[in-house]
Amino acid sequence: MKKLIGIVAAFLLMASTALADTTIKVDGSTTVLPIMQKVVEAYMKAHPDVKISVSGGGSGNGIKALIDGATDIAMASRAMEQKEIDLAKTKNVAANQIVCAIDAIVPVVNPANKLSEITLAQLKDLYMGKITTWKDLGGDGPVVVISRDTSSGTYETWEGLVMKKERVFPGALMQASSGAVVQAVSKNKNAMGYVGIGYLDASTKALKVDGIEATAENAKSKKFPISRDLYLYTNGAPAGAVKGLVDFLLGAEGQKLVKEAGFVPLN
The missing domain is CATH 3.40.190.10 (Periplasmic binding protein-like II)
Incomplete structure (x- = not known):
């Protein structure tokens, strides 16, 4: 036994x-x-x-x-x-x-926003809190800045490629996931956020950056200025x-x- x-x-x-x-x-x-x-x-x-x-x-x-x-x-x-x-x-x-x-980090706004493109310099100013109203970019109303939180690789890539090592200003609303950024931007006509290319859908509007669209080809060639592996x-x-x-x-x-x-x- x-x-x-x-x-x-x-x-x-x-x-x-x-x-x-x-x-x-x-x-x-x-x-x-x-x-x-x-x-x-x-x-x-x-x-x-x-x-x-x-x-x-x-x-x-x-x-x-x-x-x-x-x-x-x-x-x-x-x-x-x-x-x-x-x-x-x-x-x-x-x-x-x-x-x-391969991915591209794409600036997104609410579909009601008339803006269709933006520059890297303008993005930096927005996320440093220097631009606070859409009027400065040809729109209307206050800008609600949405960012990923600091434990995010997307945040760190944004900080390196857009902010040039400057920190996102304290007034930005930090989100724990890309999905949360999409949700926040889709519900606020004054919001500005950024997400990976795989998170783009009809609930937000993707912006060109320096005149370049975030396509698969432009991400792969790194022509789109906020591309990454x-x-x-x-x-x-x-x-x-x-x-x-x-x-x-x-x-x-x-x-x-x-x-x-x-x-x-x-x-």
Whole structure:
């Protein structure tokens, strides 16, 4: 009997280990989230033995989770900073960067707004609080500035490419996700926000920047001035079930899903 119990216990241990090997946790950027949700749904349908959980708490939170060993894949809409890479090394985490898609951060206004284009200089002035009324841009009414929060990779990219390292002024209304920005702008005729290209829909109006439209072609060529790569980060080169998921995303079917999510595939 004891021998039988031992065999059963060993079997259960092996089964639980096998389950752990096929459980993947993904965390991070709310910009990359729609892509990953589509990819995970398709991948789990084809691989029912693999269990994947996906959550979007922002690029900074995803990278922190990777460094702390709390996630297998970090989604990020900005590159890891050197201080993050150095911190990862102190915890024996070798941050491995994978470009998974291309994006454009697009200024958006309420559809009732007559504005159709804007300059980088004007965007900077708006987000520094120097421009406070739409009258300065040919419109009417006060400007309600909507921004992503500081844990967001989209915020950090905006800060680098638009603000030129200047901080967004304290009067901006900070939102925890791109979806929240869309909702806020769609409900306020005086609002101005910015979102990834995959979040554009009829509830907001996209603006040209310096006369250039945010198209897939212009994002890929980086002609659109607020274009960027989207990333996944793993601890070292992907292996096992994680490699299977990453390879699927980078393959033809996964890149097709990138396009379906509204973002720009790599090729």
